[in-house]
Amino acid sequence: MIEIGGVTWTYPHADHPALRGLDLSIARGELVALCGASGSGKSTALRLINGLVPHFHDDGVLTGTVTVDGVVTTDVELDALGSITGTVLQHPGRQFFTDSVREETAFAMENLGFARELTRDRVDRTVARLATWMPPDQPLRHLSGGQQQQVAIASATAHEPRVVLLDEPSSNLSPDAVARLIGALGQLKSAGVTIVVAEHRLRYLEGLVDRVIVMRDGAVDAVWSAAEFRGVSDADLAREGLRGEVRSADLPSAPATGPSIEAGTGAGEVPAGEVPAGALELDAVRCHLGGRTVLDISRAVLRAGEVTAIRGRNGAGKSTLARVITGLQRSSGVVGLDGRELSRGARQRASAIVMQDVQRQLFTESVEAEIRLACTDAAGDLDTSAVLASLDLDALAQRHPLSLSGGQQQRLVVAAARVAGRRIVVFDEPSSGVDRRHLQSISNEIRRVAADGAVVILISHDDDLLALAADRGITLVSPGELQATPSAATTDAQTMKETR
Amino acid sequence: MSESPTSAAASAPASPSERSPLSFSFTARDIVTIAIFAVLYVVVVFAIGMVGVISPLVMVLTLPLVPVVGGIPYMLFLTRVRHAGMVTVFGVVFGLTTMAWGHPWQSALVIVAVSLLAEVVIVAGRYRSKWSAIWAYTIFSAWMIGPWIPLLLDREAYLEAQGAAGLGSDYVEQMDALLSAPVVLMLWFACIVCGFLGGLLGTAVLRKHFVRAGLA
Amino acid sequence: MLVVSVAVMSPSGLVFVPAGIVLAVALAASEPSWSRVAVLLASAAIMYALGWILPVVWPNGLTATIGIACGYLIRFVAAFGVGAHLVATTSPTRLSAGLRAWRIPRAIAVTLAVMLRFFPVVASTSAAVLDAMRLRGLVGARGFVRHPVLSIERFTVPMIAASLRASEDLSASTILRGLGSRRTPVTLDPPRFGWPDAALALAVAALAAISMVLPSPLAEGIP
Structure with a gap:
């Protein structure tokens, strides 16, 4: 079905090839997992199969051949490959073109010119099969991560491609959303579809996968049959930089009360006299957006030197809380640090956010200039080169920040926040789609910021990261929403939303 | 299975001179490229325009900034032009967009016209010349005259319509003198000069950031 | 939209401006988008005050200039209102089906x-870049006046880079699903000229007729 013969590929502007002499043959109806650490080439291999490599990257250099269902990928245009393959990219929320489940599912069939009756029929069947109990009129961006994943799968498969490719489908999914993902993959497999999954979290595929291919440096490193894979221990997986089981992190609750705090979490009141030094206090903080109350916290205390995790489903007010704390969003109530009330401007000067998309916060033309900009911000002059050396960034000093890898950019932003001596540091989903080794280094970064004595807030869905990096947790719910019973509330907040 | 390189365009070395031949048939990627850069241009222009809304005085100061700042996304767009006609289509969709935010239809026609001219200049530079890109952007910036065209074409009628509304006839005469062709043409010329500066700024930012970041 | 633009921008078009503003406000109210209703009414009121009342109350060269400018800009308000409704209520697929x-x-x-789909992406990226700049203390009138080019650079470069990056997944996925291919697309629910459209057309015709028959407040000036 898929034949990759001796492919070497270099992305435009890259120094090294992403794939080096990759040979791979996948039979019809097989489910293959491609795995390996970040940068091992597993996502690139998927892009090779659906033709994004080379069609989407002008000036890249490709040698070797790729044949999918008898079609040589370099001979045809992307839409021809799109009709025989279906692709689910890593962030389903970022690939939707339309606003509703039905339109999105029909999108490929409309563009590829299927007959109207057939399209209608197949869209209805696909939605019923793969995107069940989805609120049909809900805008797609308001769905949870798991629901978005289901819609993405439905929209990639309604035109009944013979090959389906998924790029890290389990990242950012709660355990029961992973269970639904397994169901969807099982359905596709029993329909005879060839499936290739690029993943760094493998355990959930155990009952389905026919072959596991471990990649390293752009080539095949090891191949495990289904039976061999079952015998591989989690420790072996760790050695390949892979994650094991999806688990939920149990964190002690931070003291917090109010309609926004999920019932059963929050360790109750902290008397005003007993607030630890340097802590961040929220008092009667309410925020209205578009005529709706999006955040309503009676009281919360976040300690300095600790990492407090903020959890909750999409739209529960996590980013609003971060924006209120950092002074970017107006709200009623009092936000105080170290026992003093801080105005919005003062909070802006005391805070930093490490955004999910760190490219949005790199302003200068070199790593050194970026740190220098942060230094001018800090009290007193600092020796830039010494700072760079201590942050382990000196080798990159003259590089353009935008030319760094995602992980390096993130380190640079964290470094700038530390150099500027920010006392409140927010990490917004810092680990989407990273492997185990990288997860550890992100966690170390977060811990280091906390060790400097800052109040660290970690917004994340990633239970693996939370287990490593967080000390306490707060789970938010939409203040208007019906509160679940305490027993249900102890599970992931996403669960509640999706079974509602 | 042979080991020989088989891919067609992709294995060709990435030198600018070998990118042609340019054809009129757009790929889906070209369309998406035009769309994203048109949006970037609109948002940048709109962001600067919003600063000007504070007061008419500020508007006089920020108006010339529009073509200067717009040069940054536009020059990056030109590095990604791969087919003839992309610059024109950019103009057409930008013109339609300006109508959606209230510009007169005459303005949209001007935008299409200057885009066609810009396209010609780019063709003359074989799509890869730095200076032809700068001149093309300078020409494109001439669209700034567009919103004032209805006013220029029928000045008397405009002034009359409002003169009747209680302004004394002396003021109407003063305005008539102020809005005379030479003054407006001077303003227009200033905008074109700013367009040239925008082209230079765009090129500088390309070199300082986007080339080093691997985006151009 | 074209109709409104042509009508309002013609020299004698001031007659149609109140009707255009009424239409824009009605459309905004039907969404309902109360903030746009407020913006439209407020800007129309400001334009009216500056353009018609101020020059009468306090006549001099400056106010007359402002008056003329506002008399011109009020036309934009009407056209903008109608255009904004179109952008806010149309989904990308509906738009392309309609245009087809x-x-x-x-x-x-x-x-x-595709532009319609990218607008929210670029807008949210711009907002995030501004947030990031604010946290780094890079936003402020003084900084802008002192180093205008540097300020512009610090906004546009991350904004463009992050937008391009954010648009990459979207374009890859839509192109793979055949957007912009040379095949003839089929629309799942073909656009129809339904009764709401007919009602809208009637309302526009009625407003235009009223504008012509009734004396216009803008042309008559202050009694």
Whole structure:
């Protein structure tokens, strides 16, 4: 079905090839997992199969051949490959073109010119099969991560491609959303579809996968049959930089009360006299957006030197809380640090956010200039080169920040926040789609910021990261929403939303 | 299975001179490229325009900034032009967009016209010349005259319509003198000069950031 | 939209401006988008005050200039209101289906649809970049006046880079699903000229007729 013969590929502007002499043959109806650490080439291999490599990257250099269902990928245009393959990219929320489940599912069939009756029929069947109990009129961006994943799968498969490719489908999914993902993959497999999954979290595929291919440096490193894979221990997986089981992190609750705090979490009141030094206090903080109350916290205390995790489903007010704390969003109530009330401007000067998309916060033309900009911000002059050396960034000093890898950019932003001596540091989903080794280094970064004595807030869905990096947790719910019973509330907040 | 390189365009070395031949048939990627850069241009222009809304005085100061700042996304767009006609289509969709935010239809026609001219200049530079890109952007910036065209074409009628509304006839005469062709043409010329500066700024930012970041 | 633009921008078009503003406000209210209603009414009121009342109350060269300018800009308010309604209520697929029904060339129809989808992406990226700049203390009138080019650079470079990056997944996925391909697309629910459209057309005709028959407050000036 898929034949990759001796492919070497270099992305435009890259120094090294992403794939080096990759040979791979996948039979019809097989489910293959491609795995390996970040940068091992597993996502690139998927892009090779659906033709994004080379069609989407002008000036890249490709040698070797790729044949999918008898079609040589370099001979045809992307839409021809799109009709025989279906692709689910890593962030389903970022690939939707339309606003509703039905339109999105029909999108490929409309563009590829299927007959109207057939399209209608197949869209209805696909939605019923793969995107069940989805609120049909809900805008797609308001769905949870798991629901978005289901819609993405439905929209990639309604035109009944013979090959389906998924790029890290389990990242950012709660355990029961992973269970639904397994169901969807099982359905596709029993329909005879060839499936290739690029993943760094493998355990959930155990009952389905026919072959596991471990990649390293752009080539095949090891191949495990289904039976061999079952015998591989989690420790072996760790050695390949892979994650094991999806688990939920149990964190002690931070003291917090109010309609926004999920019932059963929050360790109750902290008397005003007993607030630890340097802590961040929220008092009667309410925020209205578009005529709706999006955040309503009676009281919360976040300690300095600790990492407090903020959890909750999409739209529960996590980013609003971060924006209120950092002074970017107006709200009623009092936000105080170290026992003093801080105005919005003062909070802006005391805070930093490490955004999910760190490219949005790199302003200068070199790593050194970026740190220098942060230094001018800090009290007193600092020796830039010494700072760079201590942050382990000196080798990159003259590089353009935008030319760094995602992980390096993130380190640079964290470094700038530390150099500027920010006392409140927010990490917004810092680990989407990273492997185990990288997860550890992100966690170390977060811990280091906390060790400097800052109040660290970690917004994340990633239970693996939370287990490593967080000390306490707060789970938010939409203040208007019906509160679940305490027993249900102890599970992931996403669960509640999706079974509602 | 042979080991020989088989891919067609992709294995060709990435030198600018070998990118042609340019054809009129757009790929889906070209369309998406035009769309994203048109949006970037609109948002940048709109962001600067919003600063000007504070007061008419500020508007006089920020108006010339529009073509200067717009040069940054536009020059990056030109590095990604791969087919003839992309610059024109950019103009057409930008013109339609300006109508959606209230510009007169005459303005949209001007935008299409200057885009066609810009396209010609780019063709003359074989799509890869730095200076032809700068001149093309300078020409494109001439669209700034567009919103004032209805006013220029029928000045008397405009002034009359409002003169009747209680302004004394002396003021109407003063305005008539102020809005005379030479003054407006001077303003227009200033905008074109700013367009040239925008082209230079765009090129500088390309070199300082986007080339080093691997985006151009 | 074209109709409104032509009507309002013609020299004698001031007659149609109140009708255009009424239409824009009604459309905004039907969404309902109360903030736009407020913005439209407020800007129309400011334009009216500056353009018609101020020069009468306090006549001198400056106010007359402002008056003329506002008399011109009030036309934009009407056209903007109608255009904003169109942008806010149309989904990308509906737009491209509609344009296709009008036989607009593929390159332009698809580009407009994709633009409509990219606007929120670029807008949210811009907002995030501004947030990041604010936290780094890079936003402020003083900084802007002192180093205008540097300020512009610090906003546009991350904004463009992050937008391009954010648009990459979207474009890859839509192109793979055949957007902009040379095949003839089929629309799941073809656009129809339904009764709401007919009602809208009637309302527009009625407003235009009223504008012509009744004396216009803008042309008559202050009694």
